[in-house]
Each structure stands twice: as structure tokens, then as C-alpha cells.
Amino acid sequence: MIRQQAFIGKNQMLKGGLHCHTTRSDGALSPEQIMNVYKDLGYDFLAITDHRKYNLTNYAPEIGLTIIPGMEYNNAPRRSIADGGRCFHTLCLGPLKENGNGFEQDQECIPCPADNQEEYQPYLYEIHEKNNITVVNHPVYSKIPPSYFEKLRGNFAMEIYNADSALHNMDTDAQYWDEILGKGIKIYGIASDDAHSIHLCGSGWVMVNSENNVDSILKALFKGAFYSSCGPEIYDFYVKDNVAVIDCSPASKIRLHSDKHVTRIHHSEDNNLTHAEFELNTVEESYDYVRISVVDANEKIAWTNPIFLK
Template identity: 30%
Template structure:
């Protein structure tokens, strides 16, 4: 029987989880950032200023919401960890609005544990930019996923892509999700090569509220992108089929058995593909690439 993997709910919502303002080291005031993303059609945004926890008054809305959170730092700042409020954790002793959390001397694991205890999900930000070792991420527990694309890091130092970290973790049996974000700081919203609007996630959720968006993130009901789009992903037994926006290639990446890269030999766009996952494969994820080299990434399916 065919099962719809994405979107699981009727509506999908586009949002950015990693944005800075003048509350920390960003160039723009909060209102300017919010209006810029709304004007570009985003439906949610996390204000993730460094070490300063943001609490939003817009937790549920038909058009636009803000997720509570911050970007924390550990020790020598080699770990940057997102804390995003999870309102299904009802008994948590939460961070107060505008509370300051200096660079902690706790271990990365102690910091993750603290953030979760205080009612947050955790995402490890830009692991290539912070020069993390694969094994460090393998040893850590409790985080939801990692940034596999960071627009600012890509623009600044070509350290934005981290799918190799992701595949390493997945091959080792760690079930983590992949996120894309802007990490925008600079005063260049309207320039041609901007830190803004270059990495996002599209979430399938029951409705536009903090709780619904984060719940869907926790179950992997989203994809990450810096360009193209997944329209549908279906699964029937071991066969995965999907429809996308026009793309150059659709890659099914699996382990330990190899996947397949689907493309038109004439170089024309394709919009659909199917793949039967071989016996013995532990997971498969899908990576689509458009004619401009922009990509989108599904979350892994495990077998």
C-alpha cells in the first residue's frame, strides 16, 4: 500500500531557523528582519541571536509566527548549538525572555542536556565552519539534527555544506535530521549575493503554530533547501517515488548498498523519479539538484 511520506499534512510552511539581529551581532533591528522575511513569503522565523533567548508573542497565526530560541556557544565556541522552544515539553523550567546565557564552560553534552531540560530541541549549527570532528557529533546525544547547509558560511568561506557529516552519522546508525538555514548577520538584504533567503526548511504541519512546527520538525516532516522543492514523496513497500520542481538530477543516496542518480542524458529537466531500495540498505535520503546547482534534501528513510 502506498504511503505519503511528504507532505503528511495538507499545508507546508517555509521558514528560516537561524537569523541574527542587533540584539547580538546582526546588522538589522528585529522589526526590519521580520518584515524582510515576511515580504519574501516566509511563514516562520527563529530569532537565534547569540546567547540571548528570544520569546515571541506570535506563537500561533494564520500567516506568520516566530519561534522562541537562541544560538548558544560552548567552551572555546567550537560548538554552536541552537535551542528552539518545544512547547510539547509542558513541565520544563524555561529560559526567560531576553535572558543572557554566556559562553558555557559545560561540556557540549551537558549543554545539550541543559537546553532540553529547559524545554528546547537542539540543532548543531555549521559543523564544518566550527571545524568539528565527525566523532564529536557521533558521541553527542539528544540533539535533533545538524545544519547540512548554512548560507552565510557558504558565502563567507565555502564551509556551508555538511552532508558528509550527515552521511557519516547516518552510516553509524545515528538518526538525525538535516537542516538548511541563512545564519544572516550582515547589512546586505537586497544585494545580489545575500546572506538572506538562501537556506530554509519547508515543514508539513497541522497548522501554523510554534507547537505544530516544532512537533513536525521532531518527526522529520520537513525538507531542507537552498533552491528546488520536493512536491510529494511516497513509499510503497521498498519503492520510493517522488515529484519535484524542475531539476537536473534526483539522487537516491543509500548505505551500505548503493543508491542511484536519475537524470536526463540530454540535460533536460526532470520532475519525477522512483527507486526500489535494495535489501540490506539501512537508510535512503534524496538529494535533488537544479540547473543552477542549487539543492534540496529530504530527511532519511530508515529500513
């Protein structure tokens, strides 16, 4: 049996936000205000990821929300996008200062002059050398299909849902994820708010199987021990005897995705699917990986991370 990492061991699923902005850059709420908003939404942890301005501070320790140190970094293409320049935005998430974070509080970075992934990579390595892990942000908004970011090394995840992009009517149902997974690149999927104001807070989040401290959460994220959601809950996901099995909160649709195969769907008109099984690796088909998405009665989606079978 192969069980997806989020559901191994004693589950303590923490709800977290990995991407938001405050008055430290172009957000509407102060760090204290946004922390209180997320605490009221039931979050256990939050990364305050202002544009190119690093944060290590817990601005409201009394409310008991764990703060993951972080920032959103980006390039400034020398050429216009029409002329071949590409837009790269990167979430940086790191440990506490005393555990080796190479960034300083309030450290400001200038946008790097990189037009493409080859030119952007050295700047990504600099972030990794500071003990931060990285995420490819909003590839749809950035207009970077996989062929424009697939050579980037060291990103443990990509955003598959970004509420700010959804607000601007962009397709956010994990577009591009299967295309890049299908190329053998093991990358996890993250749902985020990218909240610049209060109305996006609580739109998309991660549920992480971890103890509630910065180091444990970062380790769990890095090994894919989480799932992403805009609403539904997922309780288990595993492959046993060539059958993929999922348990979740009541759903109208449960879908099995894999790049080289058609998406297969279980439907319920009563919106009460809580379990589904998909047979894999029949004589005709052999799966490299499988992942599941769950859609509820309100069309809200949750996404498992993949189980890699090869």
C-alpha cells in the same frame, strides 16, 4: 509503503527560517527589519536565534509571521582547536512561555567551558530541561566531523546547509550527514541562512508539514515532517515494494543517498526531471535508510529527510 513524514496527511507546507541574527547580537538588521525581510520572501515562520540571548518576542505581530522562540548557544573551549578543543554551536528552539519554555525573554547565557562532546553534553541537557529542542550547527565551520559530535544526545537535527558557511566557500552539500546516519544515529537535516546581514536571507530554509502555530511546528520538526531547500520543491517521497519514489519541481539531477551504498543519480540534460524511482534491496544490497537530494538547473539543492528502513 513507508512515506516520509513531510508528505503524510493533508499537506500544509510552511516555509520557515530557523537560524538568523539581529542587532540583539552581531546581526546587521533589527528584529523588526529581519522579520519584514523574511515576510517579503514568503516565509511563514522564523526563529530569531541571536548568540546566547534568548528570544520569545514577536517584534512585529502585525505582519503575521510566526515567531519560534530560540537562541544560538555555544561553548568556549578552554583549549585551542589545534590543542583538542572543539567548537559547538547549538540552535535552541522552544515553545511559548505559557507552554513551558524554561528560558526568559532576553536571558543571556555565557559560553560554557567544554572542550569536547562529553563535557558539552550536560549543558545540552540543561537546554532540553527547559523544553527546548536542539540542532547541531554548521559542523563544517565548527570543524567537528561526526566523530566529534556523534555521542551528543538529544539533538533532533544537524545543519546540512548553512548559507554563512557557503559564503565562506565551505562544502555545504550535506557533508557528514550520511556518515552519522550510517552509524545508526537518526538525525534530521536542516538548511539555514545563519543570516547576519540581508544578503543571506532566503538562501536556505525548511518546508514543514504543519499547522501554523509554534507548538505544531516544533512537533513537526521533531518528528522529521519537513524537508530542506535552497530552491527546488519536493512533493512526495516514499518507499513502496522496494522502490524509492520521489516527485519534485523540475530538476537536472535527482540523487539517492545512503551511507553504505554509492550515490545513484538520475540526470536530465533538459532540466525537466520531476519524478524518479530507485530500486532498493536487491539481492546484493540492503538499505538501512534512504534519502534524496534534488538539484535544479541553477545548481540549487533540496534535501528530503531520510526514510529509515531498519
